Amino acid sequence: MLGISVYAGLGISLEENIKYLEEAKKLGIENVFLSLHIPEVNNNFLDEIRELLLAIKRLNLNLTADISKKYFEKIELNKFNFDALRLDFGFTNQEIAELSQNIDYKINLNASTLKESDLKSIIAAAGNLENIEASHNYYPREETGLSEKLLVKKNNIFKKYGLDIAAFVPAKYKKRPPIKAGLPTIEKHRFLTPLVAAQDLLKLGIDKVYIGDSRASKEELIDFSAVTRDIFIIPIKINEEISQEEKRLLRLTHKNRQDPGEYLIRSETARKNIKKRIKPVNNNKRFKYSVTIDNHKYQRYEGDLNILKKEYPADKKINIVADAGKAAVIIEKIKEGDKFKFKIKGDD
Template identity: 35%
Template sequence: MIGFSCYLSEPADEQQTAYLKQMQQAGFTGVFTSLQLPEDDPKTLHQRLNHLITSCHQLGLAVVADISQACLTRLGIAADDCRGIEALQLDGVRIDDGIAMTTVASLSHTMAVALNASTLSAKTVDQLANAKANLRNIEAWHNFYPRPETGLDPCWFQEKNHWLHTLGFKTMAFIPGDAQQRGPLFAGLPTLEPHRGLLPIAAYLDLRRLATDHVFVGDPQLSPRSIAAFQAYTSDGVLLIQAEAADDRLYHLTWHNRPDVAQQVVRLAEARLEHVFTAPKPQNTVDRVRGSITLDNTDYGRYAGELQITRCDLPADPKVNVIGRIVPAALSLLDHIGPNQAIRFKK
């Protein structure tokens, strides 16, 4: 599942409905929200939740909400009242403080239940088994970390995911948004600290590489650029990469990395196979910094006309022209261009 967040602190209006539809069309399938908003009137919270669930279900989007004993009490629901929780019509709940494993076990027979991945232990698993929980409906979800410098370490995260998978749990983690960010710090809501400020699609691909089953955007909104990037990737498997180059032919084609992946460059197969470019004369044969778009000139013999993107800094080569560059914000995508990966350059 790939999901996004929609918080109940925002009113249910046409703008919210339009965003839900836009994200659903971009390939997103789930919505995360939270009932832990102590500053909101419980009646307003109920109304906004009902509207969100109705809107999401009309679009085929599953809704998972963060719940705790305190927020359930404010809504007039006891922490062990499974029927009261089920009456909220959520597709799943993410369990926070104050809810017993016996309640979790009961809920697991009627809906998806997510436990805190960071604190889930073998003892907790034994408690769930003894309470006859439906373990197939229980997953392990990591937190997001609003405060800079407190996000998780990727190595620890990968080891934790591996352990959780050996127990049969699917995992979830958050990536930051790049449009509206959630207060009070407005510093992004990633699970992993290196993802803070990273392009959302790059953070998503990174989490998938770290064996994360589900990925949700933690912040309230993605930019149109990022929504387009997710749509291209989920529907066609294409990476959209922002670039600056004078030759418009770069932007009009879908390119593919060769199946034999080079370490230092991305070799775009179509350039030589389909003779897209006439081999140019030597020009702008400057240092090839990471993200340079290059075209081999007439001095390179049978390689003339080859198009590449540099994965690392390389020295100038009189046989290689630099014809453009990947914009700095998109450089992280270079690490995700594997064998046969399709890419499209965007201005």
């Protein structure tokens, strides 16, 4: 479900790339995306590619390699174990159909640009759909990433034919040269963390999510590796004045009520688990995506925890305990009955 990307000949040494692969493997990340055709690479590109392919095989990672027709004929692919080969450009629908019939690895198609008519053409040419999957592009230039609406539209086409779909999220630590502006599939993810953007993609129907950039930091990679389909992980910055009881409630795993308010994510967990009295503090105007906990002045509602999806006025019965604004895109996707937990900034 989760993966990283590695690039040869682009300013990161072979040794650092291999270390990155090893770190990802230790964290349970099993998928790797490797590009075999980048215009800006150095002269050691093919030698480094061969070493990376050997390291990926040694670590037993699942490999999707991105290739153009030009490099398809340069690299002896039969010497390496690929799980999927992404055909970027230069291949006809007839060639795609033939490759899907005759090889031991899957053919991965460009989900961002392929039309349904192309799929029908591949099928008409006896393409083997069981050996075909798809992945979206990443977009190095700012302002050029897909809209959420277009991504979902494209996904619906591929899902109709039963194909798995992959997409990319950016990292902040070492962005890929030469533009160094992040490698997201969706434009609104460009300045988000891998943790948040990955969860958003999964909720949009993506089956496999890769960090697109050259290197994620250790913290980014650890956070990314914790992503699951079952529980939303919401990063928050807590108010320094909150009590230990409020912090304890924040650290619980929560479940959104089946009947949350129209503009609330409302935990059915927190109030049931309150142990100590909560005093009024930080009773300011409640901003959008603030996390609040009701204090003892709200009587039987004491301990009620909410994430707000709109602004509300100040209320002496309600404490503002944290800011969840950096997770806005996933907060908007939490439905009734969904589970969620908070990642408190500064916590291990």
